[in-house]
Amino acid sequence: MNAFAHHFSFEFRTGIRNKTLLLMNYLFPLGFYLMMGFIMVGINPLFLDVLIPAMVVFAVLAAALLGIPDPLVNARENGIFRSYKINGIPSASILIIPALTTFLHLVIVAAIITFTAPLMFSAPMPVNWLNYIIVFVALALACTGLAVLIGVVSPSSRMTVLWSQLIFVPSMLLGGLMLPYSMLPEAAGKVAQLLPAAHAMNAFNGLAMGRAADFSPWGSVIVLALSGLLAFALAGFLFSWDSRNTTRRGHPLMAFLALLPYAVGILVF
């Protein structure tokens, strides 16, 4: 097994072994899915139509935004990156491997949700499986990219929580998970288009679930993919091996450039 495989294998097991990551990767999304399936569908039967995409989007948001940044910040603050640097572990591995392992956990959780929701709650399944997978990959790319970027630029765990919640909470409220995008006031709709969740729900609905999209669904896929790639590139550029090393290549506020595709998307789509 080569170094990358050892690194990946260890990080993947950490996602289950570490109690916080186990909670964010599995327990929180699956617990929320069961609660929404049993309770929300009873209160709002229309929610059943979007149960699968909404819960998959929620799982991606939770695992990526709440699970990835903090371990990165802690590793940097505790000198783990310094140790990695001395031993020749590249920064690309440090940034990409947690994203890849989280993606693998998300594939498992998304599969559980997708295949149990029709059986347990009679939720409609995707009608276009290829598009379903494409949207899922684009969403995972966007969210893991943002999460890694937050981990790179946050100076502390406290700031990590702040930045993550700044995306997670509005996504829950405006992202089309609980409330359809079409019901949002126009201004709130524009704000929602700055969030990966709104684009993911729009793309899932328009491309995979056989429902009407509120704006260009392929545009949403492009926005998600571009923002994810941009976020990873910015994370690589802004990465620092330790917090005491003040020689960073750019200002942390450059991280906001990752939202550029969303801003352009508002104008174009």
Added chain:
Amino acid sequence: MTQPIIQLDNFRKAYGDYVAVHGISFDVQPGEIFGLLGPNGAGKTSTLECLEGLRAPTSGTLRVAGINPAAEPRKLRNLIGVQLQSAGLPESINPEEAMKFFCAYHEVAPRFDLFDRLGLNEKRKTQFYELSTGQQRRLALALAVAHNPKVVFLDEPTAGLDVATRVELHALMRELQAAGTTIILATHDMAEAEEMSDRVAILLKGQIVTIGTPLQITATGAGLTKVSVRTQNGSLQSAGAVFPAVEQQMFKDDYNIYFSSAIGPTVAAIITCIESQGDALIDLRVERPTLEDRFLEITATGESK
């Protein structure tokens, strides 16, 4: 003379206006155990971090095994091993995974034999955060030497270790040295530095105040040598003799204790006195000033080389 494996020439490190190291120069020979001592803020960590390639020097020249650490860190990684003072490992990794992980990046086979040597075999599957401080430090040492580096940097290697493990670790350091490995030892434990180091440099306020073998360093101070004498009849106590070069004396637990600035004349006079009194010597101990005494003397006075 062999080519030094570590060379510092007028090495200076500054952080903004604060100068941590003021243009120091020294060489370390292959196979040497070199102690780097100094109080907190003396510039040890800055020096080590620049040698390890973690930071770039502000000016001056550094060479480790002929490589400039700041310019060629990739070439350096298989030549050095570093046991950092902080953990340096994810909390959920276990020793077996850590060994495979680090050895894979160094492209060498895992050295599980080191777990036997360092008493970690039973903890191979225990997560890092569940290991005791001593076990964590032993694991860090095992990982630092697993790829057979030419130079090993040890930062407080025995802090938090019990006596048996400390002895084992010292034996491992000697083995590494015998195999030609150079060891840079940064420690606050003066007894360890004195016992293990071939040469020692003491840093103070970013400058080297003294460098040499522990014997050379302890010999140059103003410290007094302690001579403890016990005789059959206690004649020294009753005679009340005054001996040459003795600056202080006391009586404790049947021993006459003298603090001498010139050990030869003092001991000779003591023995002559005992014989002249018809007494017999039971025990005589000579304790020269330790490296710790000399270190305290240097750091207290802030003397320059």
